[in-house]
Amino acid sequence: MSMDTRQLQTLLAIAEQGNFAAAARKVNLTPSAVSQQIAALEKEIGFPMFDRSRRPPALNAKGVQLLQAARTILQIVDDTRTDISGASVTGTLNIGSLRTCTVGLLPRAIADLRETYPHLTFRLTVGFSQALMSDVVSGRLDVALVAEHVGVPPSLKWTPFLSEPLVIVGPAAARRQSAQDRLTGWPYIRYRTNVPLANQIDTEISRLGLSPRDVVVVDTMPAAIECVKAGLGVSVVPLISLRDENAATLAWVPFGDPPTSRQIGTVQRMNSARSAVIETFHDALTRQAQSLQAELSAAQ
Structure with missing residues (x-):
């Protein structure tokens, strides 16, 4: 039996549903038919795809590799069918x-x-x-x-x-203050998490020779902006993270020298x-x- 798209669809269903029984319901087959399709596929490619010592069986490294190829193949088939039919x-x-x-x-x-x-x-x-x-x-x-x-x-x-420009955002009362005055004169809401943006902000603050007074440390940008809206202090955020209503009610200026993005x-x-x-x-x-x-x- 040669590999066909039905077998690949069944493999994809198992990966998405987590087990053979749930996959069988998704592809409208019996569990035994699903097992037969997978067994035939493994025979065709010449190696087992599942670690059957686990319950339920889990994809092994070669199975994961084939799953990635299956997703691509099925998408190509679907897109080609669409192109040919004009749908x-x-x-x-x-x-x-x-x-x-x-x-x-x-x-x-x-x-x-x-x-x-x-x-x-x-x-x-x-x-x-x-x-x-x-x-x-x-x-x-x-x-x-x-x-x-x-x-x-x-x-x-x-x-x-x-x-995307980075900006120092603060309450409306900070609107006429310089960037440096905002970072030194207001409590600072620090964005700290293991992502490049947090490191980029901290590195620029250090390069500028500034030592803001932390009042809150957060791990999401929405949380930082909400703290600013509550009047807790100022923060450095990407401009695109400000919603229209925030841009109208809060005061922001470019961050960094030269401005950082x-x-x-x-x-x-x-x-x-x-x-x-x-x-x-x-x-x-x-x-x-x-x-x-x-x-x-x-x-x-």
Whole structure:
């Protein structure tokens, strides 16, 4: 029996559902039929894909490798069928994103993309750049929005779409103060977590010879902004993380000398079956990022 897409779909269902019985329900087969398909696939490729000493059986290293290939193959088959038939692009685009990009930017870009692909659905995973890139490599994500200063694996393509200014944001009472006065005259809300952005901010503060007085230490940008809104002090955040209403009620100035920024871009697999959709998505992100930055700047 030769390998076919039904076997690959069954393999994918097992990985997604966690066990053979749940996968059987998803692909409308009996558990014994699922076991037969997997046994036939293992015979075809010449090695076992599951560690059957565990309950339920778990994919081994070679099984994970084949799973990644199966995701790509099935997507290519689906996209090719769509191209030949002239049908609309369907299915799910699996997107990973930094948390800051989910405020304003990403929802707008998805809405923009749906104008071109109205039958496409989306699944969003929020996380840190390194973990998101690993998920793109493994095939769990089609594309991810990640920051610079992380090592991009050679199997991925990195394409920047936004140079994002970092700003010192404070209460309205700080509006007429200089950047240095804000960081030395107000309590400081420090963003501290194991990501490049936190290190970038701390490094620049140290280079400027400043020693802000920490009042709160947080591990998310939304938490930092909420602390500023509560009047606890000032913080350094990416401009894009400010919502429209925050930009109007809070006071911000550029951070760093010269002003500091970070790049945000998309990563995808080199031979992604979704490359056309991802290219359109990247264009939507670029347009919406420019629009959002203009709106935020106008609010000051």
